[in-house]
Amino acid sequence: MAKKKKDNNRTSSSQKKTFRGTIEVTRSGMAFVIVPTLAKDILVKQKNLHSALDGDEVTVDVIKQAKNLGRMEGVITEVITRKKSEFTGTLQVSKSFAFLIPEKGSFLPDIYIPAGAMKGGKDGDKAVVKIVNWGEKSKKPVGEVVEILDATNSADLAMKEILIDSGFPLSFPTEVIKETSDLKDIIQASEIRKRKDCRKWLTFTIDPVDAKDFDDAISYRKLKNGNHEFGVHIADVSHYVVPGTELDKEAEKRATSVYLPDRVNPMLPEKISNELCSLRPHEDKLTFSAIFEMNDKAEIVSYWIGRTVIHSKHRFTYEEVQEIIETGEGPYDKEVLLLNKIARILRKNRFDEGAINFSSQEVRFQLDETGKPIGIIIKESKEAHQLIEEFMLLANRTVAEYVANVRVNKHEVPFPYRVHDTPDEEKLNVFSVFARKFGYKLNLSTPETVATSFNELLTAARGTPAQHVLETLGIRTMAKAEYTTDNIGHYGLGFAYYCHFTSPIRRYPDVMVHRILQECLDGNVKPDKQLEKRCKHSSEMERKAMEAERAANKYKQVEYMQQFIGDTFEGVISGVAHFGFWVETVDTKCEGLVGMHNLATKDDFIYNEHEYALVGQNTGKTYRIGEKVTIRVVAANLLKRQLDYDLIEDDTTTSSSSPRATARPSNGDRPKKARAPREKGPAKSGPAPKKRAKKTK
Structure with missing residues (x-):
């Protein structure tokens, strides 16, 4: 029998198969090991994860073979590379040791912290802890406190937790500083x-x-x-x-x-x-x-x-x-x-x-x-x-x-x-049908004609009510740019x-x-030889x-909109799903959800994915991406980083005097500058945008 590559598949004399891949843990605690050479991921139940965490590179032994093209089930046998070593949580301090109790839903066991590694942390403190040992014999990970977080500054705490949760350490190791x-x-x-x-x-x-x-x-x-x-x-x-x-x-x-x-x-x-x-x-x-x-x-x-x-x-x-x-x-x-x-x-x-x-x-x-x-x-x-x-x-x-x-x-x-693939064919076909409703026709014959007709469409739509929706949906048809040694060119920039x-x-x-x-x-x-892996x-x-940047921006949006609970704003529908639609306010660009419960009193709405719309079964009323609506801010939940809006009927409000947002050109994969501020500190700008109407009592 031919010897398999170590990083793909290893077969023993008992026909037990071992694969190497990256693990993804779902919110339910169920996990899947993604193996590039397999058509289907390998299922791993929570009890068989052992010390593996989301994003880790692992080896997995198959314990149940696939039947009738089903999914194989396995057990984690080794963690090769940790994706993340620092975690946030709450300290539970005893006389000579402590535990970091992670946030709920992380599926991480409590981290043991020896007395000499607590850095003055007290019971109940929020802290960042780095795992320093989690061997086969150790059932619990052993860690050391990296930083005690200021729980009184909720915004600062939230930003740090976002970075840690995304796998970015807050400080540099001592050796690096040296x-x-x-x-x-x-x-x-x-x-x-x-x-x-x-x-x-x-x-x-x-x-x-x-x-x-x-x-x-x-x-x-x-x-x-x-x-x-x-x-x-x-x-x-x-x-x-x-x-x-x-x-x-x-x-x-x-x-x-x-x-x-x-x-x-x-x-x-x-x-x-x-x-x-x-x-x-x-x-x-x-x-x-x-x-x-x-x-x-x-x-x-x-x-x-x-x-x-x-x-x-x-x-x-x-x-x-x-x-x-x-x-x-x-x-x-x-x-x-x-x-x-x-x-x-x-x-x-x-x-x-x-x-x-x-x-x-x-x-x-x-x-x-x-x-x-x-x-x-x-x-x-x-x-x-x-x-x-x-x-x-x-x-x-x-x-x-x-x-x-x-x-x-x-x-x-x-x-x-840095490559960028051609658009997804299925998404492109759906978008083409949608664009035709606005009088624009895409030539889908070749990638070159697609790009040309996209530019013609964008030029023709500029300054019209259809511009926002066509640009938004057009971007969604595009592939994601990435790093790789396999050069397929950059489609968005038109570079070979x-x-x-x-x-x-x-x-x-x-x-x-x-x-x-x-x-x-x-x-x-x-x-x-490791270049593709590095890419x-x-x-x-x-x-x-x-x-992380999106999560932080969302937090700041919610933090900003807390002062406007009960206020009404003009908005544009920015996304549609079976449970409601999202609205982005015109003057503040803050996105919130109008839930289906808010629409239930008006009609029975069904999601039509080809129309990017919710369609009323009795009235025929549609709520389509790109349409203008008026909303009221009803909730701003910082913990969930979530804004909830209620839809306001057109005849109950007056037009907004708030300024329109100014569009700025973007050309796919920007080499620099198209990003958030580089340095810590407040952005300098004009006055805050005014709210649209007085609070509704």
Whole structure:
């Protein structure tokens, strides 16, 4: 009998099968082991989980074989890799030891904490505990207190619990801090001699007003032949974060920074992200650069990629650059206007070549000094943002294409591409039928015609009542972008080659890209056999970061809307299900549920998934995604992070005077900036939006 691969399937002489996979635990406590080579996941009952937790990489022995194409059942025999090691809960303290009692529904046993590992924790304290030992002989996990949480600050506690629950530690291990503190602040002359010296070039950064981690800069030089030279300079994190160090292991484990409304949970310690690698003005900095020679038509004549040293002359905010674009005046105005001219051409070319021009809205909270939301504003993308975006996209695309053409023993170099698959065919067909009701026809013949007709639809719908619903549902037909060594191109951007090169301070895949890119430049490629596994981990952590950001935003929405219980607002139906529909308020962008119980008095409604609507069986009344409605806020539950709305009939309310939200363009997979605030602290904005009507008594 042929020997099976260890990571897929192992068969003993007694025909007992052992598989390796990732475990998913459901809310009921039932679990499933996902094995890539199996069509169906392996069922594991709670009693057979042993110490395995959600997300762990495990081995599982099959104890019941599949019958009639049913599902196999198994028992966990080993936890290979823990997905998460820190947990929150309540301390139960005795004289010489304590237990952390986890939150209900976590299916985690109480964690034993020895007396010397309590860090002063008292009975009843909320705490973060790290599991340090959970061997085969130990029925209970053993842990140590990482942090005592302030239970009096419920919002701060909620944000920390969201991060911990998503698998992101709140602090860095001692070894990581030690390694970071040992990093030298001074750049050695010997290091500068190894690099292209760009310090005399005009170089500047463009970032949000509250940013401190400047991870990219732009340079410009006019060449003697009349062409232009533009440099995209990226913080050289890989110079400081070396493979095999504790710092690198921690960065890979986290894989991404997480941006919540009132804080950032960084991938790298502050000394690296805000000091050593931040491209601050008037300081020499080590960078990895892509430098382009272009003509006036933004056509690339040649390019160079390699390690550099730069010296930023100026730090711009987006607002300052936008003012220069609009007025034609300001520091380095000629250079800024030229950069914007080139960016406009690059942007137009990108859409002409098949990129999809979706627009979206991004919400940002205005916070007081305690982190409490006092207003909600809509982030608007203007030409200053698009200027940076186009040059970052160009650098990402160029680096990916360069590596894709490198061969080692006639083989392609394993590389962490950023890919985006074509739309789901079934979802696309449903959307096409729906769009036709608004007078728009999609050409579904090929992926190229789909992209073209999508753009035509979005252009035609812009400014019409149908815009919001068509954009929302159109985005839902799209696949999720991910990291992988299997390059299938990036459909949303219209690129055959794409990677993430421009944000290594906050994304681990960019660090991997820098390392492999340097190996290619040196002609000394050492293929990483674990690269695809690292890519999958980065994709998974990106997903968890997005879920954490959504959960935190939802918490802040509920926290903000608590003051408006009983008030009425204009809203738009943003989602429909068999148990009701969700409504997003126009002026605050806060989403809540109108439950079926609220509609029961009006008619018997049935969910029609092809119409994205609830349809009344007696009256024919429909509630369809994208339609305007008026709602009353009836409940705001912080614990559940849930808003409940009641539907108000049109003839019982007056029109709202609240301002409409401003749409901002989005282009699929943004290379940077399209995210929550980088640094901890309140967002700066105008006054909070006004409520629509007085409270109903």
